[in-house]
Amino acid sequence: MEIGIIAEGKGDCAVLKNILMGLLDLDEEDIRFLRPDFNMDNTDKAAYESMPLSEFSTWTLVKKDCEEHNKFRSFLDNPIAGERYIIIQIDTAECEEKGYDIQRADKKNPDYCEQLRQAVKGKIDEWLQNKWADQIHYAICIEEMEAWIHTLYEKRNTSIPVKAKEAFQKCLAKHLKTNKKLARQFQKNQRTEFIKADFLSKKFRKKKELMKALEQNQSLKTFVLSF
C-alpha cells in the first residue's frame, strides 16, 4: 500500500507520516509527499519565494491541488499497479476565510468537531468534484495540527483547542526546560520544518502511543478510525 499526502506544510507531512507508520506499519518509502512540493526545481522555487505571501496561504494551495486534479490523476490513475490512497490534510483555523467559506458552529455544541469536520470534508469533495472518493482520507485538524502533536506531551483533551500553536509551544517549552535529554535532541533536529515536526511527533510511530493519543483529540481519532 502506498499513501500520498497533500498537506498544508512540510511539518504536517512529517506528523502524518509518523501516524501512518504507527497505524499501518508502513515504511517511509510507502509514503509520498505530494504537497508541499519537496522536489521543486530551484528556478521555480526562486519565483515561488518572490511571490507575495498573500497569494499562497497554505490552505489555498491545498484547495488548488484539489481543484486541478493533476496530483490525484498522476498518483492514483497512473499506470503503475498497486493499492494507493491520498490523504488531504487541512486545518480548520482559517475556515472562515474567503474561498474556504465555512461557518463555524458554536464551540459549545457537543458535535462541534464532527460538524466542522463534515463541513470541511464536504468542501473538499466539492473541490474534487467528488472524484476518487474511495481513495481519499481526510486529515482535518481542528483547529491546527499542533493540537494533535500536543496529545503526546500532555494528558489533556485538545479536541477544541484555543490557540493550538501557542498552547503547544508553551507545553513544549516546559518539557524542554525539565528534560535535558529531550532539549539536546530537540536542538539537533532544527534544520528544516519537516525534521522539527518529525522529531516532535516521533512517538506516533508506536501504535500504542498513537492509540493513547487519539483518546485526547476528537479530530485525530476520527482521522485514524477512517482507516
Place this chain on the structure above:
Amino acid sequence: MEIGIIAEGKGDCAVLKNILMGLLDLDEEDIRFLRPDFNMDNTDKAAYESMPLSEFSTWTLVKKDCEEHNKFRSFLDNPIAGERYIIIQIDTAECEEKGYDIQRADKKNPDYCEQLRQAVKGKIDEWLQNKWADQIHYAICIEEMEAWIHTLYEKRNTSIPVKAKEAFQKCLAKHLKTNKKLARQFQKNQRTEFIKADFLSKKFRKKKELMKALEQNQSLKTFVLSF
C-alpha cells in the same frame, strides 16, 4: 531562432528540417521535432503500437495536438528566452474525412491550391482557437509531402498532383536505375522513415536548389514565402 515541428510523420519532419536549413541557414540543433514524438518512452510506445490503426490516422494526431495546446504552451510559452516558432505540417489528401471536414474545390480552378490552403489554414486556426497566431507557420502540402520532394528529381510542376506518392516513387525508381551512386547511397539510408526522407530531400539544404524547387510547387512556394 528555434523552430518546432508538428508534422504527420517522421519523414515529413526530415523534409521540413532540410527546407529550414536551406532557407534560414539553421542548424539541426535549432529545429525541434515535437510530433511525432521521437522520444516517447517504450512502455507507452508498446501501448501505442497495439492501438487499432484507425484511432491514429496521422492528421488526427496533428489535430489533437492543435486542440490540446500542450505542445504549443510547452514550446512557445515556456520560461526559456528566445525567438521561437512552430510549423504545423498537414497533407490535404485526406481533407474530406470526418473531423477534417474540408470540401475540395474544382481542381481546374486556377486558385485551387491557394483556396484549399486557406481552408486548411482556417481549420488549423479553429483547432488552435486562434492562439499563437504570430508564431505559427503552416506547411500545408497539396496533396502530399511527396509532391514537394518530387520537385528535386524532375522538372515538372507538382502543384496539383495526382497520386503524389506513386508519381514520386515512379520517378525515384527511374533515377535509381540510371544513377548507381544514388542507388548505393539510397540503400545505405533505409534504417528509419526519417533517414530515408532526410536523404531524399537533402538538396533542400542548399538555398539555390530550394529556390529552384519552389517554382515547381505552389504549396511549397507559399510555405517558403511565409518566412
Place this chain on the structure above:
Amino acid sequence: MLQRLRIRNFKSIYDETIELGRFNVFIGENGSGKTNVLEALGMASAASENKLSNDELALRGIRVAKPTITFSSFLKEKQVKAIDLELLIKTEDNLNVNISNQLTTENINDIFSKWTLKDGILSIEDEGKPISLVPYYESILQTNTFDFLTRAFLPLMRNYSTPEKLQRFLIEQVNTLLPKTFIRSIQLDLYKIYNLSTQTLRGIDGKSRAIPGIQGENLDRLIESFDKKERELLEEYAYFIDWLEKIEIDKEDRHKSDGHKLDMSTSILYFRDKYMQRKNNRFSAENANEGVLHILFYLALFISRHTSKFFAIDNIETALNPELCKKLVEQLVKLSTKTNRQVLITTHSPSVLDGLNLYDDEQRLFKVYRNKKGHTKVKRIQLKPNQEFNGQQFKLSELWMRNYIGGIPQNL
C-alpha cells in the same frame, strides 16, 4: 533463467526475495543496497565454483569486506553468522530447480578468513509437481562421473559395511555436484558485475586480463575476437555515434609509433571521425570521447559469443546523454533476447526507465529501498493490467522524478 533469488543476511539485505525476468533494472537511493543485490548473486556464482578467495571475488566486482560487516548487523537483531542464498532456476526443459547456498566462514573478524559453502538442491518441480531426484542421480551415475566416483571412493569401500551405506554416501557426493550443474546451465558460474571506468576503457589502468574485464579492460581484444556476423551486428549500431565512420583494430599496434597514443594506453582500438579531414581523422581509444567507449562496450558485451549469458551492470548511465542512454537500453533489451542473456542493471538515470517496455514481462523494473529497520527491500514496479494508452501523459521517467514511484530521497 534464474527466476527467483532469495538473499538472507548479506550486507544490508536481511531477507529479501526477488522474482527476476530477463532484463532487470534496479533503481533506488544511494546506499539503498542495489549493488548488494548484484553482489549477493556474485557470491552464489563464486561459491558454485569454489572461487571464494578475496582475489577471485574482487575480479567479479564484489567489494570484499570483513565477515563481521558482510553478515547483516542491524540494531536490535542478533547477527547470524551465515549468508543464505536460495536460487530458483527454470531449466530449458521447464523444470524448476530450487538450490540453496549457505556461506560461512571460520573467523568472522578476519578479512582473510576463508569462506565455506554448504549447498544442495532443495527441490525440483515439473509444472508445480515435485519430482524425485533419483533419475538425476541415476543419469549422473550412468556417466563417466560414476566410474570416476567408484574409482575415487574404492579405497573407502571398506568403511561402508553395506551397499546401502555406500549408496547413501555416493548420493551425498552427487548431491553436491548437482547444484553446480544447474548453475552452470544458466552460466551463472561466469557471472560478473561490470562497472565501467573511462580510464580503463581507454586502455589505461586496467587490472584484469579477462576479455572483457569488469571495469572495461580489453574492449579492443573483445572486438578483435568478433567473427563476421558479430562485427556486422555491431556495425548496425554505428548510428548511435553520429560522427563514427569506422572502428579499427590495429592488430600490430602500428599506429602507436604514429604518435596516436601517449604510450599510456595499451588499447589497439581506433575510430575514424567522418567530419574531419581524412588525414587527421583517426582517434585512439585514449583520445576518443568517453561516450563512444561506453556504448561500444555494452554493445560488444551483449553481442559477443564469448561473453557470459548472465551478468550485471552497475550504473549503466555513466557518461551517457540521457536520450542516448534510453535508446541504448532499448537496443540492449532486444539484444538480450537475440543472444539469450539474463542481466541485472542498476541505474540512476530516469531515461533508462523510458527505454523499458514494462508491458513485456521479460523486462522488469525494481525499486530498492531501506525499510524502517534499515533492511534493504526490493519491490517490483508493475503496470496495471489493461492500462489504456494514455497519450504520453505518464512517462515513467517523469513519474519517478515527480515522486510518484519512490526510490528518491524525499527530505534532503
Place this chain on the structure above:
Amino acid sequence: MLQRLRIRNFKSIYDETIELGRFNVFIGENGSGKTNVLEALGMASAASENKLSNDELALRGIRVAKPTITFSSFLKEKQVKAIDLELLIKTEDNLNVNISNQLTTENINDIFSKWTLKDGILSIEDEGKPISLVPYYESILQTNTFDFLTRAFLPLMRNYSTPEKLQRFLIEQVNTLLPKTFIRSIQLDLYKIYNLSTQTLRGIDGKSRAIPGIQGENLDRLIESFDKKERELLEEYAYFIDWLEKIEIDKEDRHKSDGHKLDMSTSILYFRDKYMQRKNNRFSAENANEGVLHILFYLALFISRHTSKFFAIDNIETALNPELCKKLVEQLVKLSTKTNRQVLITTHSPSVLDGLNLYDDEQRLFKVYRNKKGHTKVKRIQLKPNQEFNGQQFKLSELWMRNYIGGIPQNL
C-alpha cells in the same frame, strides 16, 4: 572572475565565445564537445605557468593528443596550426582585462612535440573605457620584480644603446608577466578538470599525489587537512547521507590491521553507519557505497581553503541518485558563493538543471552542440525576463527531456 572565454581552433571548437558566470553547467550530446571546452581552459591555465608538458597536461585532466588532431581539422577548412584562446578577466577592482594566448607547436605530427605560448594583454578597460598599461608597468617596476629584472638584464644592457631601447625591452618582458599575474589573480593557474573514479575515491589505483587529484585521489588527506571551521561546515551536510553517523580519519592507519581493508586501499577514511551495531559499524572507504564518496569529495572540494578557486568537474552526476544530485548542486551553488569559487561543470543528468536557479545571473546553463559543419557551439539557456511563477508547469529537467531545449539526439 573569468567573464568571457573565446576559443579558436581547439579540437572540435572552431571559434566560440562563452560568457561565464560563477557556477556554469554544460549539457549536450556525447561528442558535442563539452569536455573540449573544459580542456581549452585547461590549456590556457597550463600555458600561463608554462606547464605544457604531456605529463603536466594530463595531471590537469586534459586528454593529450597529437597536434594534428588537437588543432581543429574540419572538412573544407584549411587547418590552422595554432590554438587561440582569449580570456576576459574581471578583476576585484572591476577592471576588464583581455588576455590573448596563442599556442603553437614545432612538429604537428609528433605527440611529444613541445607547445609554445605567445601571450599578451589585448586591453584593459575600466567601466568600458580603455586604460593605459603604463601604471601597471610602473607598479611592477616599482616592486622587487624590477630589481630582479635590472639585475637579470644587466649583462644585456650593453645591447641597448639608448635608455628608450632598454625600456622598450623591459616593457616587453613585463608584458609577458602581466597576463600571468591576472590569471593568477583568479587562480586560473591552478585550474584542473575533476572527473571522479569510484576506485580512486576508495583509495585504489590513484595516480596523483595532489590533494586532491583529478580522479579523486587523496580525499582522506584533504579532509584530514580541514581545520575546525571547515570540518564543521562539512558536517553540516552530513544529512545528505542518511546512514552517516560519523566520518573518521585514521591518521596512523591503525584500522588497517583490524582487517577493514584488503590492503589494496591506501585511504585512511572511515565511516560509521548509525543503523548497524556499534561494534560492526565501521566502514573503510574501500567498502563504503560509492555515493557517499562522490558527495564527500565535492563538498570537500568546495569547502577546503587549500583547493583552487577555479576548477571544472566533468560528469558531476556519476553514481548519484538524481534527486540527491539536484540537492547537492543546490548546495554547491551556495558554497561557491560562500568560498568564492568559479566552476565549470558538465552533466548528463536532467536533475542537475533543477538544482539551478536561472533567475540568478551567477548560475548559468549552456547547451553544447555541433552545428552543420561539425563545429562545437555553446549557447546559453536563459529565462525570459519577468516570467511569472507558473506553478511547476515547466520543470527544466522535463523541458530538456521532452525535447524543448535541445542538447539531446533527436533521431536515434
